[in-house]
Structure formats: structure tokens, C-alpha cells
Amino acid sequence: MSSLVLPLTGPLTLEAAIRRTAAAFDAAALSYGHGTDNAIDEAGWLLLHALGLPAAVAPDYNMHLGSAERRDCNLLINHRIEKRVPVAYLTGTAWFAGHEFYSDSRALVPRSPLAEYISNHFYSHVSIGSMRILDLCTGGGCIAIACAHAVPLARVVGSDLSTDALSLAAENVSLHSLEDRVNLIHGSLFKPVTGKFDLIISNPPYVDANEIASMPDEFRHEPLLGLAAGVDGLDLVRTILLEAGDYLTEQGVLVVEVGNSAAALAASFPNVPFDWLEFSNGGAGVFLLDHATLVRCHEQFLKKTGV
Numbered sequence: 001m002s003s004l005v006l007p008l009t010g011p012l013t014l015e016a017a018i019r020r021t022a023a024a025f026d027a028a029a030l031s032y033g034h035g036t037d038n039a040i041d042e043a044g045w046l047l048l049h050a051l052g053l054p055a056a057v058a059p060d061y062n063m064h065l066g067s068a069e070r071r072d073c074n075l076l077i078n079h080r081i082e083k084r085v086p087v088a089y090l091t092g093t094a095w096f097a098g099h100e101f102y103s104d105s106r107a108l109v110p111r112s113p114l115a116e117y118i119s120n121h122f123y124s125h126v127s128i129g130s131m132r133i134l135d136l137c138t139g140g141g142c143i144a145i146a147c148a149h150a151v152p153l154a155r156v157v158g159s160d161l162s163t164d165a166l167s168l169a170a171e172n173v174s175l176h177s178l179e180d181r182v183n184l185i186h187g188s189l190f191k192p193v194t195g196k197f198d199l200i201i202s203n204p205p206y207v208d209a210n211e212i213a214s215m216p217d218e219f220r221h222e223p224l225l226g227l228a229a230g231v232d233g234l235d236l237v238r239t240i241l242l243e244a245g246d247y248l249t250e251q252g253v254l255v256v257e258v259g260n261s262a263a264a265l266a267a268s269f270p271n272v273p274f275d276w277l278e279f280s281n282g283g284a285g286v287f288l289l290d291h292a293t294l295v296r297c298h299e300q301f302l303k304k305t306g307v
Contacts (some may be wrong), residue, residue: 001291003150003241006070006074006077006078007020007023007024007074007076007077007224008020008065008070008073008074008251009070010022011064011065011202011263012065013061013062013064013065013066013068014059014060014061014062014063014064014065015049015050015061015062016077017047017070017073017284018047018061019040019043019061020042021039021043021046021073021077021210022038022039022040022042022043022069022172023039023054023179024041024081024123025042025043025080025081026039026230028081030078030081030084030209030218031084031216031217031218031219032218033086033111033218033219034086034088034094034109034111034205034218035086035087035094035095035109035110035111035128035291036087036089037282039117041085045087046058046073046076046077046080046087046090046091047073047076047107049076049087049090049091049093050069050073050076050213051065051069051072051073051162054102055093055095055112056100056254061126062297065163076090078212079213080267084216084217084218084220084221085218085221086109086218086221086251087102088103088109088110088130088223089103089109089221090104091170092104094109094110094111094142095110095287096110096111096112096115096143096146097115097116097118097119097142097146097149097150099116099120099142099146099205101140101141101142101172101175102140102168102175103140104167104168105222105223106140106162106164106165106167106168107139107140107164107165107168107169107219107223107226108140108161108222108223108226108227109222110139110142110143112203112283113205113257113258113277113279113281113282113283113284113286114143114255114257114286115146116141116203116280116281116283117255117277117279117286118146118147118150118278119146119149119150119186121132122150122255123277124197125199125253125288126198126199126251126252126253127198127246127251127254128150128151129153130153130154130155130207131151131153131154131155131197131198131199132155132156132157132195132196132199133148133151133154133155133157133197133198133199133201134156134157134158134197134198134199134200134201134247135147135157135158135159135201135202135269136157136159136190136200136201136202136204136240137159137160137187137189137202137203137204137236137263138159138160138165138166138168138169138184139160139162139168139169139203139226140165140168140172141158141168141169141170141182141184142172143158143201144156144157144158144169144173144182144184145172145173145178145182147175147201148176148178148182148198148275149178153182153225153270154181155181155183156178156181156182156183156257156282157182157183157184157185157193157197158182158184158185159184159185159187159189159190159192159193160181160184160186161186161187161188161189161225162171162223162225162226163186164223165223165226166184166186166257170184174213175178182241187225189204189236189239189240189243190239190240190243190244190246190247193247195247196247196248196249196252197247197248197250197252198251198252198253199252199253199255200247200248200250200253200255201245201254201255202240202254202255202257202258203256203257204237204240204256204257205225205226205227205228205229205233205235205236206229206233206234206236206237206257206258206259206260206261207228207233207259207260207261208230208231208232208233208260208261208264209228209229209231209232211233211235211260212224212227212228213219213237224269229261232261232264232268233258233259233260233261233264234258234261237256237258237261237265238268238301238304238305239305240256240267241254241269241272241289241294241297241301242298242301242305243293243303244289244294244295245291245298246250248291248294249291250292251290251291252288252291253288253295254289254290254291254292255277255286255287255288256286256287257285257286258285258286258287259284259285260285261285262276262284262285262287265287266289268304269297269300269304271297271300272289272293272297272300273289274287274288274289274305275287275288275289276282276288
């Protein structure tokens, strides 16, 4: 373990402390992407937690940090730099679609562009009302819970293969008092699923083998089960495409995030008319297919999955 110079020494305002911490993060060449995309936001999130200040309320940036407060901040700063642990795991919380969630190494840190899609009423692709929603590979449950908040009359099912992830999801369901509308089930993709849904939404593992091998240390703190998806990143997505039509209503839609594996997906299914969603807040690699298209393209999916 390296010996680090503590970045916060002497009298400092909160603003100065955040800037000094951000400089230390940049000097250490940290990787972001677990809720922030820059050193300033990362530093602010971490220091507010260390100081016991709510992340959702603008702080007094002119407040002065005492010696004990600087010590508490430095402990977390050093841990972030030395261990490369994502800030969400250090604070135990993360934000998604405007809601706060518990976050730890049982599941990926929530960071999907699907937050914007959900918050904007699914871009009017589905009729908001007494709908059924399935969140495949729910992880810590943030997508399922955000959907339940977005559609107060919806019934939501969250499915995952990882019992660890489901235990975190259950804690988040309880945190949001949604036990009566969000049901968690254990199993691989559609195997434990029954019934039909108006919306199937999924952020499955989609990282290809090359990206897994080269990913920054921060991502290695997350469960590999939630990231890796074979040589081209499409192992799970192929199964989803093959089977989703059987679980959608005739007016239903399938929405799946595939991230950097979008090019591989388009190349693998050149005749499938994927509708790629656009996001004003950044992010890409999310496609939509309706039930009719899934049925029409079923033969292609059969061939590509080797069934």
C-alpha cells in the first residue's frame, strides 16, 4: 500500500476541500462512471457523505472544516484512491431516476441511461396505467423500483439469478415501501417468469470479453456476474430476444440496454429494425422492439441462438 499525502490539511472551506480532493483524484488517475463522470462531482459526493450532509440538498460551500472533519474526509479520500472502490460503495448509497437506493458490492452501482427513459414516462411507448412491468436482471432493484414510482398503478416484477443482488433489491423495495407492488423472483432470465407484460425492461450483463479484460480497477469491485456476457457481450441478449415475445402483450414493448455491445448486436442481426433510443442526459446503446417485431423476427433469433 502506498503512503499518501493527506490532501485536506489546514483551514479549508468545503468548496476548497472539494477542489483539493478533485485534484488528488485527477492526480491518481481514478476512473469514474459509477454515478459521476468527473472528479469534482465525485469529490463532492464523497465529502458530503463524510461530513454527514445530505447529497440532495445544496450545502454551504463556505462552511469551514475542523480538524476532525478533515480527518474523516481524508480517510475516505485515501480509501477511494488506494483501493479504487466506487464512491457508491463507500457511501452505501446511490441515486437513480431521482431516487436514493442502498448500494453495495452485492449488485452493480446503478448508472443506466434507462433512468431518463423511465423518468420521462417511457417516451410514450407504452400506455401509463394499470400495467405489468418486468425488470429482467434487476440487480439491486433500482429499475423495478423507479418504474413503480413512475407508474403508481403498475405491478412490477424484478427477476435476477443472483441471490446476493436480490437480497439488496429486497432492502431497496422495503426502503421505498413498495412491497405491495414490486415482487422479486429468483432465476435465470425468463425461467421463473409467468404471465404477460406491457413492458419488459432490462439492463442485463453485456460487457464483452475484451472489455472485461481491460476494465479499470473500480469495476472489479462489482460482481462479475452482472457484467460479463461472453465473447461479444450478447450471450444473455440473444436469449432475451428469442423469448421475450412469449411474455409480452400484443401492445407490449421490450427495452434493453446493451451499451458498447450495440455494434455487435446490430452486426449479428442486420435485418432486425432495432429502434435505438436517444437520451438528452447522455448514454446510448438502448434498443426498443415491439411485440409484433419480435414475432416477425423470431426465425432470425432462433438461428442466432442455435436453437
